[in-house]
Amino acid sequence: MPSMNFYKPLYHLNWFQPIDVRAGTAGLTRFVLVDKDTHLVQTLTLRTNYVDPVSGQVVATR
Numbered sequence: 001m002p003s004m005n006f007y008k009p010l011y012h013l014n015w016f017q018p019i020d021v022r023a024g025t026a027g028l029t030r031f032v033l034v035d036k037d038t039h040l041v042q043t044l045t046l047r048t049n050y051v052d053p054v055s056g057q058v059v060a061t062r
Helices: 001-008
Strands: 030-033 047-051 057-062
Touching: none
Parallel strands: none
Antiparallel strands: 030 057, 047 057
């Protein structure tokens, strides 16, 4: 989450609260995943909407 934490204050994204997927994903529909978490696309049967070519972060939806 380092890059997300960088942009949160920069763009005043005060509504953004990181979620620990270990606590469960019921009700969640959008995900921003870093490299180490991209396996969750397959595990949670997500649809990849965007992959950043520089950071490797993935935006995915249910």
